[in-house]
Amino acid sequence: MTEIETRTTVPALDQDARAVLFSEAHTTNTFTSEPVDPDLVRRVYEDVRWAPTSMNIQPLRMTVLADREIREEVVTHVWEANRAKTSAAPLSLVVAYDPDWHEHLPHLAPHRTGARETFADHPDRREAMARQNTWLQLGYLILGLRAHGLHVGPMVGLDAAGVDSVVHRENGWRTLCVVNVGHAPDPEDPAAQRPRAGRLEFDQACQVL
Amino acid sequence: MTEIETRTTVPALDQDARAVLFSEAHTTNTFTSEPVDPDLVRRVYEDVRWAPTSMNIQPLRMTVLADREIREEVVTHVWEANRAKTSAAPLSLVVAYDPDWHEHLPHLAPHRTGARETFADHPDRREAMARQNTWLQLGYLILGLRAHGLHVGPMVGLDAAGVDSVVHRENGWRTLCVVNVGHAPDPEDPAAQRPRAGRLEFDQACQVL
Secondary structure, rough: OOOOOOOOOOOOOHHHHHHHOOOOOOOOOOOOOOOOOHHHHHHHHHHHOOOOOOOOOOOOEEEEOOOOOHHHHHHEEEHHHHHHHHHHOEEEEEEEEEHHHHHHOOOHHOOOOHHHHHHOOOOOEEEEHHHHHHHHHHHHHHHHHHHHHEEEEEEEEHHHHHHHHHOOOOOOOEEEEEEEEOOOOOOOOOOOOOOOOOOOOOHHHHEEE | OOOOOOOOOOOOHHHHHHHHHOOOOOOOOOOOOOOHHHHHHHHHHHHHHHOOHHHHHHOHHHHEEHHHHHHHHHOOOOOOHHHHHHHHHHEEEEEEEEHHHHHHHHOOOOOOOHHHHHHHOHEEEEEHHHHHHHHHHHHHHHHHHOOOOEEEEEEEOOOOHHHHHOOOOOOOOEEEEEEEEEOOOOOOOOOOOOOOOOOOHHHHHEOOO
């Protein structure tokens, strides 16, 4: 093993910053009326895209529903229980994947010569890799939105093909979920988040061998 | 829509903090010799567990490979190209899921009366939900490790059943990937990370409708 000099400063986030991402952030269903500029979502994406994916395939695609009428069309394809909160959110995002992510491989993984052509013959394998890595990137996206001061309400309860028929007719992307974004009300407000559900302790979810 | 008072302060991370998570963090395959205390991984988990999952199921499980001999047994089940870097990493984690996550539902989702019993009869649905949500939680975990000052090298190139035979014999968890953790060498060091691969621009991966 090559001996490598130890770095003297290890950048890490302080507890307040980590609380914004994790311990103090709640899934939010009722937002304040403060609007969210779609350009903020662009800046979030420009951070999130740097986090790693298998073979650097980056299959996540996103539609920012800035137009209220188009959003209302999307809302007709989410489950009943998710409709009112989606209509009322300051902004909603459709998170999807591109089953044709291999077309970008010459740019994303130039050292893998011929990979685009190989994957062109394996749509099922592409689909599986796209879904796995979009779930992974959804994790990055949720924390990226929080890092930019937004609160999020992700939901998978929807008719994906129905949402596709509204927003993906031209590009062939496939819907995974909808994420509502905005600002959470003051926690003292009675309309604020529900009390927090339980979490597993380290010793329930992890082992040290 | 209920009128909710706008919050005056929106906590967000500054650019330096976001760079630790996203733009300045690289996938790392060669680490310094500085060790990683397994207790730091516990603190990371205790942050990461707060991020959302479908129905709050939290299926991610993790094994911290603190014992070098056990790690070497695991290494025999990762693909050839991943062996040397895993043996040499300061610490390695096996990320897995629990196909029996429904056993925890009375604690995790107490308002869903009878959900544990319903899911008991649907192992295939449990498996699908477990895999999706563990990929999601892997995204949180990778950023959580970075938030605590660690660098990460995740890899899916392994024989999952083989890894299971070493570390999951007693609990029935199923391996998803291995994540090497440690501290990255100084970027000026020639052993440091490879030059960065390309990323998709917002206008390639997103649309505003």
